[in-house]
Amino acid sequence: QPVLAVVGRPNVGKSTLVNRILGRREAVVQDKPGVTRDRVAYDALWNGRRFTVVDTGGWDPKADGLQxxxxxxxxxxxxxxxxxxxxxxxxxxxxTTDEAAARVLRRSAKPVLLAANKVDDDRLLADVASLWSLGLGEPFPVSALHGRNSGDLLDAVLHALPSTPRESFGTVRGPRRVALVGKPNVGKSSLLNRLVGEERAVVDAVAGTTVDPVDSLVELDGEVWQFVDTAGLRKRVKTASGMEYYASLRTRAAIESAEVAIVLLDASEPISEQDLRVLTMVVDAGRACVLAFNKWDLVDEDRRHQLVRELDRGLVRVPWAERINVSALTGRSVRKLAPALRTALTSWDQRVSTGQLNSWLSDLIAATPPPVRSGKQPKVLFATQAQTRPPTLVLFTTGFLEAGYRRFIERRFREQFGFTGTPIRLSVRVRE
Ligand code: GDP
Structure with a gap:
């Protein structure tokens, strides 16, 4: 379900408004200097539609001050x-604090609404108009305390929220979702059993989460992970050869519902078409990714050299993914998987601020300008990381950028900001 975040200074009546949105009167923790608390999320229902309200509250004056x-x-x-x-x-x-927040929010690709609270009577409506200066569009006058106009505000909120969420998985809580994928017989069942056995802790239920019965909860490296659609793996059900199409649909579905994929390859055999197909599915779906080369116990000197050559040829087109050589049979290096998953997810979630991004980008472009096309030098005006999961860059330019130059920017962006383990999307908007 879609997520609405509520932002504001302490004492503007944010908590009261959140309560109003939730349709209840009980007190939510007050914003107080020195009281730090995590984001709190609540489920809200308005006009038959469900959405999540995240109160970003809590601030820490020790950190950097209110602003x-x-x-x-x-x-x-x-x-x-x-x-x-x-x-x-x-x-x-x-x-000035409101203005600073508005400045940040004006950069957002997402809809931003402005609530002018404490408008308890009409005399304050004149003051509301002055809030147009924040550059966030029309201010909604409300009185959280009396409930005045809060219905209109909620209508506008629903209108602004996408009918389907941008991401199909929760961003607030629950274990991180992992797809364990690879062609038949690469060792998926064996690895899953090994992971479970390693830690001797299959968790059946985590408080407050609902887990699909086809998923497995596994504790790795002190953290619970949700391995999606693993029922078949747990039961060691073999896919008949005629079922390949079905298996590939299943793989796709698992990838879609996961945040990160472990793509398992058989290190003892040449990298195959089928391996690359699975990998492409992961990249196209925009999921974070860790490559695990299994059956390393069978890899001899010759095969190792051959594998290095395969990788050098650029066969596996994800140079940004961490590669781990494992053996489900002996347990070799399986402990390295959880840290690699964590790194990949951190990159997947990472956002570079527009300021940082542009100061880096202008230096890069000054040193290596885009190639001239049909006598014109395209200019890159500015860029923003419009999204995470996966990181998505939008470049505003005065002309077309060649694929080679786009790849160059992506590569340097990774080097600069360290996006290991996640695909990056880059789109170019030409502004004439
Ligand atoms: P799945 O189809 O991907 O689930 O693959 P399985 O886990 O059923 O494994 C296929 C075969 O490979 C089985 O005979 C396993 O015993 C074997 N296997 C799995 N992992 C390893 C490994 O690390 N080393 C060796 N030598 N064999 C393995």
Whole structure:
């Protein structure tokens, strides 16, 4: 379900408004200086539609002061939510902190709504108009305390939220979802059993989460992971050869519902077409990825050299993915999988700020400008990382950028900001 993040200074009535949205009166923790708390998410229902409200609250004056905390909230909200609601106090007007938050939110590709709270009577409506200056469009006058106009605000919120969430998995809680994929007989069942056996801890239920019975919860390296669609693997059900089409659908579905994939290859055999197909599915789906070369116990000197040559030829077109040589049989290096999954997911979730991105990019482009096409030098105006999961860069340019140059930017971007284990999407918007 879609996510709405609520952002604002302490004392603007954010908690009261969140309660109002949730349709209840009980007190949510007040924003107080020195009270740090994690994001809290709630389920809300309005006009028959469900959505999640994330109260980004809590700020830590020890950290960087109020303004930095509120801007950090806004950044976080932008990254995690489908729409953001900035709450300001109409009786006070826009403060410099509100302005800083608005500046961050104006960069957001996601819809941003502005609530002018504490409009308890019409006399304050004149002050509301001054909030247009925040550059976030029309301010919604509300009184969280009395419930005034909150219905109109909620209608606007629903309108702004996508009917289907941008990401099909929760961003707030629950174990991270892993797909263990690879062609038949590569050792998926063996590896899963090994992972379970290693830690002697298959968790059947984690409080507060619902797990599909076809998934396995496995504790690795002190963290519970959800291996999706592993029922067949656990039962060691073999896919008949005629079922290949079905197996590939199943693989695709597992990848879609996961956040990260372990792509298992058989290190003892030449890399095959089928391996590359699975890998392409992962990259096309935009999932994070770890490559595990299994059956390493069977790899001799000759095969090792051959594998190096295969990789040098660029056969496996994911130079950014971590490669781990494992053996499900002996247990070799299977402990390295969890840290690699974590690294890949961190990259997958990572966002580079627009400021950082552009100062790096302008240096890069000054040193290596885009190639001239039909007598014209395309200019890159600015860029923004519009999305995470996977990281998606949008470049605004005055002309077409060649594929080779786009790859160059992607490669340097990875080097600069360290995006190991995630595909990166790059799109170019030509502004004439
Ligand atoms: P799946 O179809 O991908 O689930 O593959 P399985 O886990 O059923 O394994 C296929 C075959 O490879 C079985 O005979 C396993 O015993 C064998 N196998 C799996 N992992 C290893 C390994 O690391 N080393 C060796 N030598 N054999 C393995």
């Amino acid at each position: 930095a905390s509120v801007t950090a909230q806004a950044e976080l909200a932008m990254r995690t939510a489908d729409a953001v609601l900035l709450v300001v106090d109409a009786s006070v007007g826009a403060t």
